[in-house]
Amino acid sequence: MHQNDLPTRITPSEYEKKIYNEWEAKGIFHADENSPKPPYSIVIPPPNVTGSLHMGHALNNTLQDILIRFYKLNGYETLWMPGTDHAGIATQNVVEKQLAEKNISRHEIGREKFIEKVWQWKEESGGQIINQLKRLGASCDWERERFTMDEGLSLAVRKVFVTLYKEGLIYRSNYIINWCPRCHTALSDLEVEHEEKEGTLYYINYDVKETGEKLLIATTRPETMLGDSGVAVNPDDKRYNHLIGKTAILPIVGRELPIVADEYVDMEFGTGALKITPAHDPNDFDIGRKHGLKEINMMDDSGYVNENGGKFQGMERFEARKAIVSELEKENRLVKKEKHIHSIGHCYRCKTVVEPRISMQWFVKVKPLAEKAIEVVKNNEVNIIPENWKKTYFEWMYNIKDWCISRQIWWGHRIPAFYCDKCGHINVAMEDPSQCEKCSSTELSQETDVLDTWFSSALWPFSTMGWPKRTKTLEKFYPTSCLVTGFDILFFWVARMIMMGTKFMNDVPFREVYIHALVRDEEGQKMSKSKGNVIDPLTVIDEYGADAFRFTLAALAAQGRDIKLSKERVEGYRNFVNKIWNASRFILMNMPSNYNIGEPDFSKLETEDKWIYHQLKITADAVSTHIKSYDFNEAAGEIYKFFWHTFCDWYIELIKDRIFDENKKESALKAAFFVLKNSLIILHPFMPFVTEYIHKMTDSDSNLLNMTFPYLDFSFDNENSEIETVIAIISSIRNIRGEYNIPPKSMVKAYIKTDDKKIINAVKNNEKNIKKLSRLEKLEFTDKEIEKSATNISAGFVIYVPIEGIVDINEEIARLEKERKSALKDYELYGKKLKNENYLQKAPKEIIEKDKQKFEKSKEILEKIDITIDRLKAIC
């Protein structure tokens, strides 16, 4: 191969797709449930089927891909189970919007037609996110791709629903829930996003019927007074004691309201008297039920005042608020207004202010499920990483409330409950019933509500593997090895999977949960379309390549809660990709085309080969350790540092003289190729494309993913000092060159002063290394100690570089004085430490030993500097 054949810059777009296609065609991501290898499995957090890849997905899936590829290289049978989520409300909203553009409402076309439309949309756009994952390099087993509304998964949903219902863990109840007036559906508590906002606290005078006195009441939502059915005060509140049992009159409406006593009422807040609106406030609801107050619903499902609102009927809720306030003002009922900060709930899908509302809904009784889910985390059957999320998990689990699972939308798993029109019995069974199980009537109508999307995703780890059938896949790969996810769905998804897994599989869904940060923009803002700060992963991939992008994400993965992504960082790793390419290019282009690349001959290794082998071994071990403990940034950093700053900066430079020497070429290239090949394997989980691309230039038939991660068993631990000395000397010379602007081209003469035998052997009596230094650094040794010299002092040796006319002795002295200062600082620090009795007694031996060495070193350098300075002073 000739240099000209290979460009100096690599263009990822030219090979990424081709390589991915080959992987897919070969089926190398396919997991074999009959394999004798130990299993390693991950289920993908299913993205919304109609969504597109965002930065969060990119990070999440990159980390999963690193794990999957790494464990495959480690001899595991890996399964990465892919799929998508039907995302009930979100998807329905998208399709409704599309219809709205044509001025059609879903009600006009009806349920069946609408669902058809959604399926159509799913078919159209569903492939997008999958293709994007492929662009990223995801090694999913696509043959197994699942969708939450697949037949199989729907069966699992039904099985779970029926079972929980039969056990009394699912029930139907008229209860106060969160209602989105725009989506027209109930929401679970989790689906409500609270936001602190400044509102107004209105103080309204009510009359007491029996005594005629005024009773002042504070509220932030005056419009709900249309649904008031009582007033509550604290039983210990002396101001109101005498009113308990009496009646208040609701202004404007004139309704009579019983005054009740309840400890819930905070005497300190507002006026200490609380209006009770059981149908529109969760607390009022509880108090109302306790005291038998009427539940008066004054709002329809779109947030408009209904027939119970008298003359306000038909007004939108916030309009009604204004109207009522002005009416109260007119009647002199409004005593004062105060600014008040309180949190307001919004729909997590459309951001509309939610309205608490009483309605008939389905619930899961979660306490019994939560107990087991708490236990398995407590005893580390499920290990949450990083640990501090455990606390958050427990906090939520201990205070968990029943889960409202019914949604009044059409897109989703329709609840398999059939009401008997005759006797009212609810029939719930695996098969659609043809008659009522109680009265045998055939007049049955199915529940129109569908299930919360998260109900089906809670089953994901086992429903995707074929449950409720007992499949080989389940047997081999369940429980999964690890779940990788962001903390934003810890409650939505992770907690519920643990509950469902322990309940239905009698085993945890995953052994470990790795929780990573969320990706933000450069300013730390959440990326969102409305803010316009979204960086599209695909454009990053187009611009820099998937490998650079992935490596960036891995390197940033340690960042606490937010990952701030900047293009500069990606660019840096794009350069790294190019570095890998050029190092490979250099080795490959020097390789004769008929060259036989076999295992290197260990007996022919030069000292620098042993040195780099040793560094490779250390690096491989470190990368492995770090991936196993999810320290992706450390792993990435190790291989980066090794490849660039050890392999490229030093080793390749050190072997160039051999490469250009026909007699030594073979041994050098063999050794270099060995390191390159193993580096590619170590890099492959992070940068699958470029590594495979390079790999294929020497071996077009095999794939890197089928190689074995290098755990090298040789040890050249004790044979590294020679090369390290060479490196130290080169560094010294370069330092002098830098200080005096001596061009790299010009030859430098140096006198090295040392009495260290190792150093003498490495560079004084060693022809090979002398040649290396001469070629690499344009350095010639001289035996004469020349007085007018630039000096560089290291532990073990002093180097003098005489430079006629360039060196200003006084400047040189000043420079050395500066170095002396820092050496002195160390010398004093460690000296003081080593005199400290307490320290000597209590500090560990290794530390003392280390500090002693540091002390000796600083002492040596200090002495050498002093001698040099004295000598220079003597000259001038």
Place this chain on the structure above:
RNA sequence: GGGCGGUUAGCUCAGCUGGGAGAGCACCGGCCUUACAAGCCGGGGGUCACAAGUUCGAUCCUUGUACCGCCCACCA
């Protein structure tokens, strides 16, 4: 109201169970050296937010303060 994070070089962040602080980018100086200018070589730059405590020793542990951020919660 409860809980959880953060505060380290100009910027973005590492620092893995306490032994005197690192990376990338940026900056300054020198190099088109026959793998790579998306590169090579050298260099400057930090009272690790503040205060107290524990310790022979604190960026790291404890407590408190200040500012920033997130999550949960039924205070009208």
